[in-house]
């Protein structure tokens with residue numbers, strides 16, 4: 001383990017306390033309005049020093065919340081492993097200033113115990129995440145998706161026990177439909193481990209959490225809501241205005257397919273661009289601003305493949 005830290009965080013990092021943070025539901029936790037997600041651009045498939053620069057830039061500007069899942073990065077798990085190295089080399093002195101989340105739910109290892117919502121899987125997965133990230137605990141642990149074949153009591157009881165074992169401080173739920181979310185809220189509240197936050201996909205092109213009543217439910221119940229893919233994986237930026245750059249997510253044709261770049265989308269983007277010009281905002285800033293303006297949204301989790309992108313996104317709120 002490195003003992004001589006070469007990274008000294010900016011002394012200005014909390015100079016925007018009044019505007020940078022939102023209370024997470026009715027909890028004691030403040031989260032930055034813009035959080036950083038480690039799904040893409042932080043695995044072994046990305047240059048480590050670029051990932052380090054983005055992470056440092058985030059923290060230097062008050063982004064205290066970093067979002068992971070067991071399977072992030074290529075290969076799966078490498079985003080957490082690389083962050084473990086960053087913990088040892090850069091961030092160990094700042095552990096108590098960081099709010100780190102991870103999740104389990106999607107396929108992570110072979111065999112019957114490597115995905116979904118069993119106690120067996122959740123417990124083992126969090127232990128693996130902690131080892132990869134070189135952490136004693138995460139601040140927040142999520143069930144990453146609803147498992148229709150596991151009793152929700154089994155999944156939720158595992159979350160409660162994880163908190164009671166000190167391996168996570170808070171629990172969250174991601175991608176669950178409304179009815180099981182309501183049941184989970186009751187179950188967890190009765191056990192004094194209230195649901196801190198719901199993580200769902202919300203952006204100008206995907207409004208399901210609003211349409212399905214999830215955002216309203218969270219607000220009414222005092223549960224935070226954090227929006228993932230607020231830029232629709234980059235669609236809601238200037239990235240694809242003039243084609244598909246070879247270093248972009250769309251060029252990989254995996255999670256973001258080029259058939260999403262339709263004439264209708266380009267028309268929509270040009271309208272957003274024109275709308276933003278009036279207020280001096282980029283397309284990305286217009287898109288993030290829209291999500292943050294929805295009543296009940298605590299934070300947006302942005303991805304970034306460069307410091308410049310993150311800087312542009314943070315200018316939405318700074």
Ligand code: NDP
Pocket residue numbers: 036037038039040041067068144174175199200227228229230231232233234235237238239247248249250284301302303304305306308309310312313
């Ligand atoms: P975004 O919608 O923010 O998309 C990020 C991508 O958009 C970047 O990788 C980059 O693309 C492009 N981009 C970002 N900022 C700019 C900018 N200012 N100008 C131009 N292009 C820009 O989010 P993600 O889809 O990456 O998701 C964010 C996080 O949400 C994840 O890391 C993860 O933590 C979480 N998440 C959770 C899920 C869940 O099931 N709970 C599912 C998905 C995500 P490029 O890389 O091509 O440059």
